Amino acid sequence: MDVSAGDLNAPHSMGTTIIGVTYDGGVVLGADSRTSTGMYVANRASDKITKLTDNVYMCRSGSAADSQIVSDYVRYFLHQHTIQLGQPSTVKVAANLVRLLSYNNKNMLQTGLIIGGWDKYEGGKIYGIPLGGTILEQPFAIGGSGSSYLYGFFDQAWKEGMTQEEAEQLVVKAVSLAIARDGASGGVVRTVTINSEGVTRKFYPGDKLSLWHEELEPQNSLLDILSTGSPEPMVS
Protein backbone atom coordinates (compact mmCIF):
# COMPACT_ATOMS: atom_id res chain seq x y z
CA MET A 1 0.00 0.00 0.00
CA ASP A 2 2.66 2.47 0.94
CA VAL A 3 4.69 3.55 -2.05
CA SER A 4 7.95 2.29 -0.62
CA ALA A 5 8.53 1.07 2.89
CA GLY A 6 12.22 0.54 2.30
CA ASP A 7 14.03 -1.50 -0.28
CA LEU A 8 14.66 -4.79 1.49
CA ASN A 9 16.85 -6.00 -1.37
CA ALA A 10 19.22 -3.05 -1.06
CA PRO A 11 22.82 -3.99 -0.31
CA HIS A 12 23.71 -4.20 3.36
CA SER A 13 25.29 -0.94 4.41
CA MET A 14 26.74 -0.07 7.76
CA GLY A 15 25.61 3.56 7.69
CA THR A 16 27.61 3.87 10.82
CA THR A 17 29.55 6.01 13.16
CA ILE A 18 33.15 4.92 13.72
CA ILE A 19 35.83 6.58 15.80
CA GLY A 20 39.47 5.98 16.70
CA VAL A 21 41.26 8.01 19.34
CA THR A 22 44.83 7.89 20.68
CA TYR A 23 45.54 8.45 24.34
CA ASP A 24 48.58 8.40 26.56
CA GLY A 25 49.53 4.72 26.27
CA GLY A 26 47.27 3.32 23.56
CA VAL A 27 44.18 3.74 21.42
CA VAL A 28 40.43 3.48 21.84
CA LEU A 29 38.28 2.40 18.88
CA GLY A 30 34.51 2.91 18.97
CA ALA A 31 31.51 2.18 16.77
CA ASP A 32 27.73 1.92 16.76
CA SER A 33 26.01 -1.40 15.98
CA ARG A 34 23.44 -0.74 13.25
CA THR A 35 23.52 -2.50 9.86
CA SER A 36 20.75 -1.54 7.45
CA THR A 37 19.32 -2.70 4.13
CA GLY A 38 17.62 0.41 2.83
CA MET A 39 15.46 1.69 5.68
CA TYR A 40 15.27 -1.65 7.50
CA VAL A 41 17.67 -2.37 10.34
CA ALA A 42 18.97 -5.79 9.40
CA ASN A 43 21.14 -6.14 12.48
CA ARG A 44 20.77 -3.94 15.57
CA ALA A 45 23.75 -5.42 17.42
CA SER A 46 26.51 -5.71 14.79
CA ASP A 47 30.17 -5.72 15.67
CA LYS A 48 31.97 -3.29 13.38
CA ILE A 49 35.31 -3.40 15.16
CA THR A 50 37.20 -6.25 13.59
CA LYS A 51 40.41 -7.92 14.67
CA LEU A 52 43.25 -7.91 12.16
CA THR A 53 45.93 -9.14 14.59
CA ASP A 54 46.18 -9.45 18.37
CA ASN A 55 47.38 -5.85 18.54
CA VAL A 56 45.64 -4.18 15.54
CA TYR A 57 41.91 -3.71 15.05
CA MET A 58 39.87 -2.02 12.33
CA CYS A 59 36.59 -0.07 12.38
CA ARG A 60 34.50 -0.70 9.27
CA SER A 61 31.97 1.59 7.57
CA GLY A 62 30.14 1.79 4.24
CA SER A 63 29.41 -1.41 2.35
CA ALA A 64 29.33 -4.34 4.77
CA ALA A 65 30.47 -6.75 2.06
CA ASP A 66 33.38 -4.60 0.87
CA SER A 67 34.71 -3.88 4.35
CA GLN A 68 34.46 -7.54 5.33
CA ILE A 69 36.38 -8.78 2.33
CA VAL A 70 39.11 -6.17 2.84
CA SER A 71 39.44 -7.20 6.49
CA ASP A 72 39.57 -10.88 5.50
CA TYR A 73 42.40 -10.31 2.99
CA VAL A 74 44.39 -8.08 5.35
CA ARG A 75 43.99 -10.57 8.21
CA TYR A 76 45.30 -13.29 5.93
CA PHE A 77 48.30 -11.25 4.76
CA LEU A 78 49.14 -10.08 8.28
CA HIS A 79 49.02 -13.64 9.56
CA GLN A 80 51.71 -14.61 7.06
CA HIS A 81 53.63 -11.40 7.73
CA THR A 82 53.68 -12.12 11.49
CA ILE A 83 55.06 -15.62 10.88
CA GLN A 84 57.74 -14.33 8.54
CA LEU A 85 58.66 -11.36 10.75
CA GLY A 86 58.78 -13.48 13.92
CA GLN A 87 57.05 -10.80 16.01
CA PRO A 88 53.77 -8.86 16.07
CA SER A 89 53.12 -6.64 13.07
CA THR A 90 53.33 -2.89 13.47
CA VAL A 91 50.17 -0.78 13.14
CA LYS A 92 51.76 1.04 10.21
CA VAL A 93 52.21 -2.13 8.17
CA ALA A 94 48.64 -3.24 8.85
CA ALA A 95 47.30 0.16 7.82
CA ASN A 96 49.33 0.21 4.64
CA LEU A 97 48.09 -3.22 3.60
CA VAL A 98 44.57 -1.90 3.97
CA ARG A 99 45.51 1.18 1.99
CA LEU A 100 46.87 -0.89 -0.90
CA LEU A 101 43.61 -2.82 -1.22
CA SER A 102 41.48 0.30 -0.88
CA TYR A 103 43.52 2.36 -3.33
CA ASN A 104 44.08 -0.27 -6.01
CA ASN A 105 40.41 -1.22 -6.03
CA LYS A 106 39.02 2.26 -5.59
CA ASN A 107 36.57 1.95 -8.49
CA MET A 108 34.90 -1.08 -6.98
CA LEU A 109 35.02 -0.59 -3.23
CA GLN A 110 32.86 1.63 -1.09
CA THR A 111 34.24 1.44 2.41
CA GLY A 112 35.79 3.86 4.89
CA LEU A 113 38.08 2.31 7.48
CA ILE A 114 39.87 3.30 10.67
CA ILE A 115 42.84 1.20 11.78
CA GLY A 116 44.01 1.40 15.36
CA GLY A 117 46.51 -0.57 17.41
CA TRP A 118 49.58 -0.64 19.57
CA ASP A 119 53.11 -1.77 18.79
CA LYS A 120 56.35 -1.54 20.75
CA TYR A 121 58.03 0.89 18.35
CA GLU A 122 55.45 3.65 18.03
CA GLY A 123 52.96 2.93 20.81
CA GLY A 124 49.31 3.65 20.10
CA LYS A 125 48.52 4.80 16.56
CA ILE A 126 45.37 5.60 14.54
CA TYR A 127 45.24 5.57 10.74
CA GLY A 128 42.24 6.81 8.80
CA ILE A 129 41.63 5.31 5.34
CA PRO A 130 38.64 6.99 3.73
CA LEU A 131 36.97 6.16 0.41
CA GLY A 132 39.66 6.65 -2.25
CA GLY A 133 42.45 4.88 -0.35
CA THR A 134 44.17 7.92 1.17
CA ILE A 135 46.08 7.04 4.31
CA LEU A 136 46.32 9.58 7.11
CA GLU A 137 47.95 9.03 10.48
CA GLN A 138 45.95 11.08 12.94
CA PRO A 139 45.66 11.61 16.70
CA PHE A 140 41.99 10.79 16.24
CA ALA A 141 39.81 9.78 13.30
CA ILE A 142 36.07 9.75 12.69
CA GLY A 143 34.19 8.04 9.89
CA GLY A 144 30.89 6.77 8.61
CA SER A 145 27.69 8.69 7.96
CA GLY A 146 27.31 9.62 11.63
CA SER A 147 30.67 11.36 11.68
CA SER A 148 29.14 14.40 9.92
CA TYR A 149 27.53 15.28 13.22
CA LEU A 150 30.79 15.03 15.15
CA TYR A 151 33.22 17.38 13.42
CA GLY A 152 32.19 20.34 15.56
CA PHE A 153 32.05 18.18 18.67
CA PHE A 154 35.62 16.94 18.25
CA ASP A 155 36.92 20.39 17.38
CA GLN A 156 35.76 21.40 20.83
CA ALA A 157 36.23 18.26 22.91
CA TRP A 158 39.45 16.63 21.64
CA LYS A 159 42.56 17.12 23.78
CA GLU A 160 46.11 15.81 23.49
CA GLY A 161 47.37 13.46 26.25
CA MET A 162 44.08 12.12 27.65
CA THR A 163 43.95 9.22 30.06
CA GLN A 164 42.40 5.89 29.07
CA GLU A 165 39.17 6.72 30.97
CA GLU A 166 38.90 10.17 29.36
CA ALA A 167 39.46 8.71 25.90
CA GLU A 168 36.87 5.97 26.40
CA GLN A 169 34.31 8.45 27.76
CA LEU A 170 34.93 10.76 24.81
CA VAL A 171 34.40 7.94 22.32
CA VAL A 172 31.21 6.69 23.99
CA LYS A 173 29.79 10.21 24.24
CA ALA A 174 30.62 10.92 20.59
CA VAL A 175 29.09 7.72 19.19
CA SER A 176 26.03 8.29 21.37
CA LEU A 177 25.60 11.85 20.02
CA ALA A 178 25.91 10.63 16.45
CA ILE A 179 23.35 7.87 17.07
CA ALA A 180 20.95 10.56 18.30
CA ARG A 181 21.01 12.35 14.95
CA ASP A 182 22.04 9.82 12.29
CA GLY A 183 19.27 7.45 11.19
CA ALA A 184 21.89 5.11 9.80
CA SER A 185 23.58 4.70 13.20
CA GLY A 186 22.04 3.10 16.24
CA GLY A 187 21.96 0.28 18.74
CA VAL A 188 24.77 -0.18 21.22
CA VAL A 189 28.17 1.48 21.50
CA ARG A 190 31.09 -0.92 21.26
CA THR A 191 34.63 0.07 22.22
CA VAL A 192 37.95 -1.72 21.91
CA THR A 193 40.92 -0.40 23.90
CA ILE A 194 44.41 -1.49 22.82
CA ASN A 195 47.61 -0.83 24.76
CA SER A 196 50.82 -2.57 25.85
CA GLU A 197 48.82 -4.77 28.23
CA GLY A 198 46.48 -6.12 25.57
CA VAL A 199 42.96 -5.62 24.29
CA THR A 200 39.72 -4.87 26.18
CA ARG A 201 36.26 -4.97 24.61
CA LYS A 202 33.42 -2.99 26.14
CA PHE A 203 29.74 -2.85 25.43
CA TYR A 204 27.37 0.05 26.23
CA PRO A 205 23.71 -0.81 25.58
CA GLY A 206 21.34 1.95 24.43
CA ASP A 207 19.72 2.24 27.82
CA LYS A 208 23.07 2.95 29.51
CA LEU A 209 23.86 6.02 27.39
CA SER A 210 23.15 9.63 28.41
CA LEU A 211 20.03 11.39 27.23
CA TRP A 212 20.53 14.23 24.81
CA HIS A 213 18.35 17.16 23.70
CA GLU A 214 14.66 16.26 23.40
CA GLU A 215 15.30 12.70 24.55
CA LEU A 216 13.21 11.45 27.46
CA GLU A 217 13.81 8.97 30.28
CA PRO A 218 12.60 5.58 29.01
CA GLN A 219 9.51 4.08 30.63
CA ASN A 220 8.13 0.55 30.79
CA SER A 221 4.76 1.74 29.57
CA LEU A 222 2.36 4.69 29.29
CA LEU A 223 0.25 2.89 31.88
CA ASP A 224 2.94 3.50 34.51
CA ILE A 225 2.90 7.21 33.72
CA LEU A 226 -0.89 7.41 33.89
CA SER A 227 -1.16 5.43 37.11
CA THR A 228 1.30 7.63 38.98
CA GLY A 229 -1.31 10.34 38.55
CA SER A 230 1.25 12.60 36.93
CA PRO A 231 0.67 16.35 36.98
CA GLU A 232 0.54 16.29 33.15
CA PRO A 233 -2.62 14.40 32.26
CA MET A 234 -3.48 13.38 28.72
CA VAL A 235 -4.26 16.47 26.73
CA SER A 236 -6.46 17.12 23.79
Next chain:
Amino acid sequence: MGGSYGSTLRYKSVERLKPVGKHSLIGASGEISDFQEIMRYLDDLILSDNMWDDGNSLGPKEVHNYLTRVMYNRRNKFNPLWNSLVLGGVKNGQKYLGTVSMIGVHYEDNHVATGFGNHLARPLLRDEWRENLTFEEGVILLEKCMRVLLYRDRSAVNKLQIAKITEEGVTISPPYSLKTFWNFSAFENPTHGAEGSW
Protein backbone atom coordinates in the same frame (compact mmCIF):
# COMPACT_ATOMS: atom_id res chain seq x y z
CA MET B 1 7.35 11.95 16.99
CA GLY B 2 10.25 12.02 14.53
CA GLY B 3 10.71 14.37 11.56
CA SER B 4 13.55 13.12 9.40
CA TYR B 5 15.46 14.97 6.70
CA GLY B 6 16.95 12.25 4.55
CA SER B 7 18.96 10.15 6.95
CA THR B 8 19.25 12.93 9.53
CA LEU B 9 16.87 12.74 12.49
CA ARG B 10 16.27 16.44 12.29
CA TYR B 11 13.24 17.11 14.48
CA LYS B 12 12.52 14.87 17.42
CA SER B 13 9.31 16.27 18.86
CA VAL B 14 6.96 16.56 15.91
CA GLU B 15 3.31 16.04 16.91
CA ARG B 16 1.90 13.70 14.32
CA LEU B 17 -1.36 12.91 16.10
CA LYS B 18 -4.04 15.61 15.94
CA PRO B 19 -7.70 15.73 16.95
CA VAL B 20 -10.20 16.51 14.19
CA GLY B 21 -13.53 17.91 15.33
CA LYS B 22 -15.17 16.23 18.31
CA HIS B 23 -15.14 12.64 17.19
CA SER B 24 -11.94 11.93 15.26
CA LEU B 25 -8.18 11.77 15.38
CA ILE B 26 -5.70 11.85 12.53
CA GLY B 27 -2.19 10.38 12.51
CA ALA B 28 0.23 11.23 9.72
CA SER B 29 3.45 9.88 8.30
CA GLY B 30 5.56 11.42 5.52
CA GLU B 31 6.06 15.06 4.54
CA ILE B 32 5.28 17.28 7.50
CA SER B 33 4.54 20.38 5.44
CA ASP B 34 1.87 18.45 3.53
CA PHE B 35 0.40 17.20 6.82
CA GLN B 36 0.20 20.79 8.05
CA GLU B 37 -1.64 21.71 4.84
CA ILE B 38 -4.03 18.79 5.39
CA MET B 39 -4.70 20.09 8.90
CA ARG B 40 -5.60 23.48 7.40
CA TYR B 41 -8.06 21.76 5.02
CA LEU B 42 -9.56 19.80 7.92
CA ASP B 43 -9.83 22.88 10.11
CA ASP B 44 -11.76 24.60 7.29
CA LEU B 45 -13.94 21.51 6.87
CA ILE B 46 -14.80 21.35 10.56
CA LEU B 47 -15.42 25.07 10.68
CA SER B 48 -17.89 24.90 7.79
CA ASP B 49 -19.57 21.96 9.49
CA ASN B 50 -19.95 23.93 12.69
CA MET B 51 -21.30 26.98 10.85
CA TRP B 52 -24.35 24.96 9.79
CA ASP B 53 -25.19 24.96 13.50
CA ASP B 54 -27.61 22.14 12.88
CA GLY B 55 -26.69 19.76 15.66
CA ASN B 56 -24.89 17.45 13.24
CA SER B 57 -21.16 16.96 13.22
CA LEU B 58 -18.83 15.16 10.86
CA GLY B 59 -17.86 11.72 12.11
CA PRO B 60 -14.69 9.76 11.42
CA LYS B 61 -16.15 7.95 8.41
CA GLU B 62 -16.98 11.27 6.75
CA VAL B 63 -13.59 12.78 7.53
CA HIS B 64 -11.87 9.67 6.18
CA ASN B 65 -13.87 9.90 2.99
CA TYR B 66 -13.01 13.58 2.59
CA LEU B 67 -9.30 12.82 3.03
CA THR B 68 -9.53 10.00 0.50
CA ARG B 69 -10.99 12.37 -2.08
CA VAL B 70 -8.32 14.98 -1.40
CA MET B 71 -5.44 12.47 -1.65
CA TYR B 72 -6.76 10.75 -4.76
CA ASN B 73 -7.51 13.96 -6.65
CA ARG B 74 -4.02 15.28 -5.93
CA ARG B 75 -2.58 11.98 -7.14
CA ASN B 76 -4.53 12.35 -10.39
CA LYS B 77 -2.93 15.75 -10.93
CA PHE B 78 0.53 14.22 -10.41
CA ASN B 79 1.06 16.46 -7.39
CA PRO B 80 0.42 14.22 -4.39
CA LEU B 81 0.37 15.16 -0.75
CA TRP B 82 3.25 12.97 0.38
CA ASN B 83 1.61 11.41 3.41
CA SER B 84 0.15 8.18 4.69
CA LEU B 85 -2.72 8.90 7.05
CA VAL B 86 -4.55 7.03 9.77
CA LEU B 87 -7.98 8.23 10.78
CA GLY B 88 -9.81 6.93 13.82
CA GLY B 89 -12.82 7.94 15.86
CA VAL B 90 -16.02 7.12 17.67
CA LYS B 91 -19.46 8.56 16.96
CA ASN B 92 -22.77 7.45 18.37
CA GLY B 93 -21.09 4.45 19.87
CA GLN B 94 -19.71 3.31 16.53
CA LYS B 95 -15.94 2.82 16.36
CA TYR B 96 -14.11 3.58 13.13
CA LEU B 97 -10.55 3.12 11.98
CA GLY B 98 -9.30 3.75 8.45
CA THR B 99 -6.23 4.62 6.49
CA VAL B 100 -5.45 6.46 3.24
CA SER B 101 -2.19 6.59 1.33
CA MET B 102 -0.62 9.28 -0.82
CA ILE B 103 -2.11 7.70 -3.92
CA GLY B 104 -5.60 7.41 -2.49
CA VAL B 105 -5.60 3.73 -1.52
CA HIS B 106 -7.99 3.57 1.42
CA TYR B 107 -9.59 0.96 3.65
CA GLU B 108 -10.93 0.33 7.12
CA ASP B 109 -9.83 -2.38 9.49
CA ASN B 110 -9.54 -3.23 13.16
CA HIS B 111 -5.87 -2.33 12.97
CA VAL B 112 -4.03 -0.14 10.46
CA ALA B 113 -0.52 1.19 10.09
CA THR B 114 1.72 3.32 7.91
CA GLY B 115 5.16 2.62 6.51
CA PHE B 116 7.16 -0.05 8.25
CA GLY B 117 4.22 -0.59 10.56
CA ASN B 118 2.56 -2.51 7.75
CA HIS B 119 5.43 -4.99 7.70
CA LEU B 120 6.35 -5.19 11.36
CA ALA B 121 3.30 -4.21 13.40
CA ARG B 122 0.35 -5.62 11.40
CA PRO B 123 1.56 -9.24 11.77
CA LEU B 124 1.77 -8.76 15.54
CA LEU B 125 -1.68 -7.19 15.54
CA ARG B 126 -3.15 -9.97 13.41
CA ASP B 127 -2.04 -12.44 16.08
CA GLU B 128 -2.84 -10.48 19.19
CA TRP B 129 -5.67 -8.09 18.44
CA ARG B 130 -9.11 -9.17 19.48
CA GLU B 131 -12.50 -7.56 19.90
CA ASN B 132 -13.07 -5.84 23.24
CA LEU B 133 -9.50 -5.26 24.31
CA THR B 134 -9.36 -2.97 27.31
CA PHE B 135 -7.57 0.35 27.01
CA GLU B 136 -4.67 -1.02 29.04
CA GLU B 137 -4.35 -4.10 26.84
CA GLY B 138 -4.48 -1.87 23.77
CA VAL B 139 -1.68 0.32 25.08
CA ILE B 140 0.51 -2.70 25.90
CA LEU B 141 -0.06 -4.12 22.41
CA LEU B 142 0.67 -0.83 20.68
CA GLU B 143 3.83 -0.34 22.74
CA LYS B 144 4.98 -3.82 21.73
CA CYS B 145 4.57 -2.80 18.09
CA MET B 146 6.22 0.58 18.58
CA ARG B 147 9.22 -0.99 20.29
CA VAL B 148 9.83 -3.36 17.35
CA LEU B 149 9.59 -0.39 15.00
CA LEU B 150 12.07 1.52 17.14
CA TYR B 151 14.56 -1.34 16.79
CA ARG B 152 14.05 -1.95 13.11
CA ASP B 153 13.01 1.28 11.37
CA ARG B 154 15.89 3.64 10.64
CA SER B 155 13.67 6.69 10.76
CA ALA B 156 12.23 5.95 14.20
CA VAL B 157 12.99 8.03 17.28
CA ASN B 158 12.36 7.02 20.87
CA LYS B 159 9.53 9.41 21.58
CA LEU B 160 5.88 8.68 21.06
CA GLN B 161 2.35 9.59 21.94
CA ILE B 162 -0.67 7.37 22.34
CA ALA B 163 -4.17 8.71 21.80
CA LYS B 164 -7.51 7.41 22.98
CA ILE B 165 -10.78 8.23 21.26
CA THR B 166 -14.07 7.40 22.94
CA GLU B 167 -17.58 8.72 22.81
CA GLU B 168 -16.48 11.28 25.40
CA GLY B 169 -13.81 12.67 23.11
CA VAL B 170 -10.13 12.62 22.17
CA THR B 171 -7.20 12.52 24.56
CA ILE B 172 -3.57 12.45 23.46
CA SER B 173 -0.87 11.43 25.94
CA PRO B 174 2.16 13.62 26.65
CA PRO B 175 5.30 12.48 24.77
CA TYR B 176 7.22 9.63 26.41
CA SER B 177 10.00 7.13 25.66
CA LEU B 178 10.12 3.35 25.70
CA LYS B 179 12.69 1.15 27.41
CA THR B 180 14.75 -0.94 25.00
CA PHE B 181 16.49 -4.25 25.56
CA TRP B 182 20.07 -4.93 24.62
CA ASN B 183 21.29 -7.33 27.28
CA PHE B 184 21.25 -10.54 25.31
CA SER B 185 24.40 -12.58 25.62
CA ALA B 186 24.41 -13.00 21.83
CA PHE B 187 24.83 -9.25 21.50
CA GLU B 188 27.92 -8.99 23.63
CA ASN B 189 30.49 -10.66 21.43
CA PRO B 190 28.72 -11.65 18.21
CA THR B 191 31.78 -12.12 16.05
CA HIS B 192 33.77 -14.26 18.44
CA GLY B 193 35.23 -17.05 16.35
CA ALA B 194 34.08 -15.42 13.10
CA GLU B 195 36.18 -12.29 12.83
CA GLY B 196 34.98 -9.89 10.18
CA SER B 197 31.37 -11.03 10.28
CA TRP B 198 28.63 -9.00 11.87
